[in-house]
Structures are given as structure tokens and as C-alpha cells.
Amino acid sequence: MIKEIWNTLTSSGKRSLLLSVTGFTLYALSGIAMMDIVLKSLESVMSGNGALMWYWVALVACLLIKGGSNILADVQKHHAGFDIVFQIRKNIICRLKEFSLGFYTNERLGEISTIIHKDVDKMEMVVGHIWTRMLADFIVSAVLLAALVIYSPKMALLMVSALPVAILFLVLGLKRGERLEKEAGNDLADMVSVFVEYVKGIPLLKAFSESRHFEEKVEQTARDFGQSSKAVSKNRAAVLSVYGFLIDVSFWIMLAVGLLLILEGSIPVYGFLLFAIISREFYKPFLALESHWANYLTAADSYRRIKKITEAETVTEPKTPVSPSEYSIDFEDVTFSYEEGGFTMNGISFHTPTQTITALVGGSGSGKTTITNLLLRFWDVTNGAIRIGGVDVRDMSYDELLGSVSIVMQNVQLFVDTIEGNIRLGKAAATQEEIIEAAKKARIHDFILSLPDGYQTMIGENGVGLSGGQKQRISIARAFLKDAPILLLDEITSNVDPINEALIQEAISELARDRTVLVIAHHLSTIRSADQILVLQDGRIVQSGQHETLLSDTGGYYHKLWNARGSKGGSANEELCG
Structure with missing residues (x-):
């Protein structure tokens, strides 16, 4: 999924994503640099050196870098997010034109609407908000680890001492959690199914009130779901608690041994404080791993639904199309x-x-x-x-x-547009005269002229405000305008009244002629x-x-x-x- 999303971004979107990651990285590093400058200035004061001017200059410079990089990151992350949303929606729109019309069932239309509005918007959140900060946090951690290893390999090793164990424990816990969540989902589906059946059958159950078999079945499914939900919650709480505890173990091991290193003279107080303060920034992305994983699962689920459209089978076009002569x-x-x-x-x-x-x-x-x-x-x-x-x-x-092919069906599809606009669907480049002629043949012209705005009269969705016969005659006008063989x-x-029925029959008889x-x-x-x-x-x-x-x-x-x-x-x- 990650590679596919990256490839979907335009070069401008990729550039914006990288600039945003760079901006957030500079933002974090400049903040860490400011803490280091304060520690250095404190060390300088404690050593009796009162020359603080250059420290103040450095602080101001870091502050400007921090503010500028934050603005850059915020602007560019939205550009990247909007780029991925636009590209995916453009791909979907282009893809929709390639499907056969049989693809568009009522159920599929609802699914497409959900995908375009909900799932695609999640991609903006993933690229613009989650990826940029997550990547920046891990880059900052890598930079900090490299710098701290150079400064004091012993303290750096102590800082990460329990981290591999913590990550392994989290991965195993999350895998177990997936199994438990699947069981809870199944129990929820069973409970809902039985409860719906119970509600529908209440009249019958009242008639046989002495039997509590079905009530006991409902209670049992509720208990099963409650137990599986508790298991999910307990597992998540246990995993996160132990994971956080193991990271804390790394931190406190580092501090405890660091104090001994100060006594031995192996590390100055400045170095000890540097590790104590900056290590919290190093741990930051690791403490957020669980939420990153949850975000990944959500994004993967949305992207799976998006691919149901972007990878669905389309109408096969011939390499060399042939046109019929009759x-x-x-x-x-x-x-x-x-x-x-x-x-x-x-x-x-x-x-x-x-x-x-x-x-x-x-x-x-x-x-x-x-x-x-x-x-x-x-x-x-x-x-x-x-x-x-x-x-x-x-x-x-x-x-x-x-x-x-022209199609005239019982269920007429009209759009929120003028009457002229709805007829013009038959031929986009039609002149006003051609539209009027088609309406006359469809026996709807006189009715249109009776409206206050004539052909420019707006109609509601699916022809709200028009009778069934009037809608039918507008669809027939479309067919006349298209003039397909x-x-x-x-x-x-x-289902139309006698007057409309007679007009429709006349129009259809003329439309069918020579076709x-x-x-x-x-x-x-x-x-x-x-x-x-x-x-x-x-x-x-x-x-x-x-x-x-x-x-x-x-x-x-x-x-x-x-x-x-x-x-x-x-x-x-x-x-x-x-």
C-alpha cells in the first residue's frame, strides 16, 4: 500500500511530502538544539563564564528556524494531502467511465459514494498528517541516536537497552490482539443477528411466554460479546502498559548507570543532563508505535476499498474497432x-x-x-x-x-438542472432549435412553454415537481435529440394518467419509426x-x-x-x- 500511494502522488506531491517531513524534522531538531544551548549556557554560568551573548544569538536563530520550518511543514503537508486526494479521485473518475453500466447497481453506487467521500479523505489524513510527522519523528530519533552514540556510546547503549524487547513484545501483543478483535467482531455479529431475530419474533414469543429458550440465547450472545470485548481491552491495556514500562526501564537504567558514570568521572554532568532530557525525544516515535499501527490498519482498510474500484474489471475495448454499416x-x-x-x-x-x-x-x-x-x-x-x-x-x-442506442425506460433519471439541460443530455452540442424540435416531437413543448421560465425552468432531483408522464416525455425528447438508429x-x-398516456403513445410511435x-x-x-x-x-x-x-x-x-x-x-x- 505504501509504495502504491507513493507512486500515486505527482512529482509536486512527492516534493511537498518530502519538504513537509524536512520541515517537521528541522522543527524538532531546532527545539532539541535550543535545549542543548540552554544546558551549555548553564554549564558556562556554573563554570564562572558569564559571556552569554552568543548563546542568546544561537537561541534566537534556532527559534527562527523552528518557526519557519513549522510554517513550511504545515503548508507542504496540506499540499501533499490534497495532491493524493485529487489524484485518487481523478483516477476513480477516469476508471468509472471505463466500466460497463452493469457495474452500477444501487448497492455499488452507495459503496462508490462512501469510497469517494470517506475512504479517499482518509488518504489525505494518512499522507498529510500521519506520514509527515511519523517519518520526521523517526528521522529525528535516528539523528539523535547517531549523535548520542558519538558523544557517549555507553550511555546510548543504555538508552536503547530494553527497546528491542519492548518492540518485540508490542508486535506479538498486537498480533494476538488482531485474533481477539476478530473473535469480538464475530461475537458482535452473532449478537446483533440474534437480537434482530428476537425483536422481530416478540409477538410470537409473547404467545409462548413460558419458553425462555430464545431469551437465554440472546443473553448468551450478549455475554459472549462482553467477554470477548473484555479480552480485547485487557490485552490492549496489558500490552501497552508492559510496552511503556519496558521503555521506561531503558530510561531509568540509563539514568541509574549514568549517575555511576558521573561518580567515576566517565561522563560530565552536562552529558548526563543531555541524555536525560533528549532521550525523551528519542523515545517519542516508539511510544506512538501502537497508534501508528492502528492508523496503518485503518488506512489499509480504506485503501483496500479504493482498490475495489481502481482495480475492478473494465469493459474490454478492441484494439481495432469495427463500425457496422447497418x-x-x-x-x-x-x-x-x-x-x-x-x-x-x-x-x-x-x-x-x-x-x-x-x-x-x-x-x-x-x-x-x-x-x-x-x-x-x-x-x-x-x-x-x-x-x-x-x-x-x-x-x-x-x-x-x-x-x-437510445434508451427510454419506465424509471426516468432526471438531474437537478433546467429542462433544457436535461434534454440536452441527448446531444451536448444541440442548438436551441434542435431542442425545441425534439420537445415538440415528444409532445412536451406546449407544457414547457406554460412554465414561468420555459426551457430554463429548474427541476429537482429525479424530476421533483413533474408528473410521471411529463418526466417520460422529457426522456423521449432526449431520445429524439440523440437520434440513434x-x-x-x-x-x-x-402508471400514467390517460392524457399523458395518449401523448406518450403518439411520441413513441413517431420515435420508433425508421429505427x-x-x-x-x-x-x-x-x-x-x-x-x-x-x-x-x-x-x-x-x-x-x-x-x-x-x-x-x-x-x-x-x-x-x-x-x-x-x-x-x-x-x-x-x-x-x-
Whole structure:
């Protein structure tokens, strides 16, 4: 993780990180130098030399260096932190454009939002605040150790005498703590699961109040979690207490033996005081090792989630993209499944000639939406091939594939923008005249003009303030503006009022004209005039043909669906392109 984060930083970010570490190092060393100067001046006074001018000059110089380096470090650490955040977010944004649209499930969208806002911000904390100070502290410790070894090897050895034992003890304790924390996490999950089940089942438990079996189960999981939590706390307290004690042992061994060295004349009082004061700065990063480790685990967990996006599989682009010359659609023995043991599509084959309408009908979960998803490469087929104009969709540029298809679905996605801005999504460079013409074809122009700000009227997220039919007609205007040769249509008149329904049907009939259309049909009467109807059941095409032919097969699945449509079937004047 550390190497990957370092490589993610730009040269400017790396420079800022190094400057910040340098600044914090100078800040600490200048403070230590000031303490040394005070000790030197004290030694000078005690020896009868009252010339303190140069000590004062040195103190002022160190103070200026300390203040300037602190300002430098603070400014540069934020530059480094903002650099890593910007680079990671930029990488994620660029990566998001490379995924198939099937990547964006509701669950995945929530996860992406959490990663971009929460986990990426933690990287700023790691690089800008933790790394800079931690590295500076260890550099200062290394410099101090080298200087103190030169001054007095004996005292330096005493200063670090118990440090290796302390670090080894901390590492072993932290490893044991990981196991205990995992057990506590499992116990917490068990307790929450049982408690939720208990709350849901309270009515039943009241009816059988003489049985305390479930209550005892809840109490037991609570006791288990309490015991495992206590074990975690006890282990952490014990490890940190012993670790701190061992570092203190090094310090007091150094002081005790140092006093003997003074008596022997092996070290002056100045040297003894120097070690006594400066050793506390040497121990500083070691005393913070536990918090450094905890910060590392937190950062590693966040970075693991970030990598779920930055290393996720993207849509494979062909090295030499091929463009179709026409827009027929062919499914050739297509096999696909979302996951092992789940929905499976087997041997799907059909041909949709260019500028014709093919309707997909069948019960829920029969595979209608899966066919459109595969055409758009939301997922890629397991076996077989999907072709547009004879060209395998995997051999087309993904942008060209999506640019060849307009989508009008039941659930319309509108953004917090003007009505014009929402329509313009169909064609970013569209003129005002083209937008108005698209709105007229979608039968929404007159409604837009009735609004106080017309096309500049702001709408809320997902079209707050508009009816379902109005939102649908705005999405149809987008499709008119895009003017793609293929239209994927999820029948959209199920939940709108009669006036909007009639306007939508008129707009859809015009939109479908001279295009290759795949329509997911819910009201069978709306697709009676389709050139081809594919009847799906359990991931297979069980019937295909035109309405009258399919209806004449009284034992067929389509005949069964037609008879079961009831009042939802609509009337004949609702026919698509009728």
C-alpha cells in the first residue's frame, strides 16, 4: 500500500511530502538544539563564564528556524494531502467511465459514494498528517541516536537497552490482539443477528411466554460479546502498559548507570543532563508505535476499498474497432448467467432486421431485461455472440455502441438542472432549435412553454415537481435529440394518467419509426403490430412470430399470457406504431 500511494502522488506531491517531513524534522531538531544551548549556557554560568551573548544569538536563530520550518511543514503537508486526494479521485473518475453500466447497481453506487467521500479523505489524513510527522519523528530519533552514540556510546547503549524487547513484545501483543478483535467482531455479529431475530419474533414469543429458550440465547450472545470485548481491552491495556514500562526501564537504567558514570568521572554532568532530557525525544516515535499501527490498519482498510474500484474489471475495448454499416440485431446461441446457481439464459438466438420492431414478452424473471443489458454490454455473454449489422458488439468501440442506442425506460433519471439541460443530455452540442424540435416531437413543448421560465425552468432531483408522464416525455425528447438508429424501449405507460398516456403513445410511435426497436412489453395489446414477438420463459425463447400467429396457438404460452392480461391489456388504439 505504501509504495502504491507513493507512486500515486505527482512529482509536486512527492516534493511537498518530502519538504513537509524536512520541515517537521528541522522543527524538532531546532527545539532539541535550543535545549542543548540552554544546558551549555548553564554549564558556562556554573563554570564562572558569564559571556552569554552568543548563546542568546544561537537561541534566537534556532527559534527562527523552528518557526519557519513549522510554517513550511504545515503548508507542504496540506499540499501533499490534497495532491493524493485529487489524484485518487481523478483516477476513480477516469476508471468509472471505463466500466460497463452493469457495474452500477444501487448497492455499488452507495459503496462508490462512501469510497469517494470517506475512504479517499482518509488518504489525505494518512499522507498529510500521519506520514509527515511519523517519518520526521523517526528521522529525528535516528539523528539523535547517531549523535548520542558519538558523544557517549555507553550511555546510548543504555538508552536503547530494553527497546528491542519492548518492540518485540508490542508486535506479538498486537498480533494476538488482531485474533481477539476478530473473535469480538464475530461475537458482535452473532449478537446483533440474534437480537434482530428476537425483536422481530416478540409477538410470537409473547404467545409462548413460558419458553425462555430464545431469551437465554440472546443473553448468551450478549455475554459472549462482553467477554470477548473484555479480552480485547485487557490485552490492549496489558500490552501497552508492559510496552511503556519496558521503555521506561531503558530510561531509568540509563539514568541509574549514568549517575555511576558521573561518580567515576566517565561522563560530565552536562552529558548526563543531555541524555536525560533528549532521550525523551528519542523515545517519542516508539511510544506512538501502537497508534501508528492502528492508523496503518485503518488506512489499509480504506485503501483496500479504493482498490475495489481502481482495480475492478473494465469493459474490454478492441484494439481495432469495427463500425457496422447497418443496424440489424442478431443474438447467436447466447448463453449467460449473472452468478453461479442464479438466473441462466441458454441458447438465445434471434434476428431483428434493421428498422423493424421486435417485442420481448414474458413473465417476471424470464430474461427480457437481460437481453437489453447484454446488447448494451452491461455484461458480456458467457458463450455465443451478439451482433449489430453483422459486427460483434465486442468488436465495436464501447462509446460507439452506446452512441448507437437510445434508451427510454419506465424509471426516468432526471438531474437537478433546467429542462433544457436535461434534454440536452441527448446531444451536448444541440442548438436551441434542435431542442425545441425534439420537445415538440415528444409532445412536451406546449407544457414547457406554460412554465414561468420555459426551457430554463429548474427541476429537482429525479424530476421533483413533474408528473410521471411529463418526466417520460422529457426522456423521449432526449431520445429524439440523440437520434440513434437503435431504440430500446421499456413500455412506459403503466402508471400514467390517460392524457399523458395518449401523448406518450403518439411520441413513441413517431420515435420508433425508421429505427430498429427492441421493446419490453407489459401490455400485450400495445405490441400487436410488432414485426416480431419473442416469448421468453425461464431464460429461453419458447415462441416467436407475429401476434395473430402466436395467438392462434391455443396451447402456447403467448395465448396464456394474452388471456391473463385482463384489464391491463389496454385497447387497440394503444398499439405501438399502430
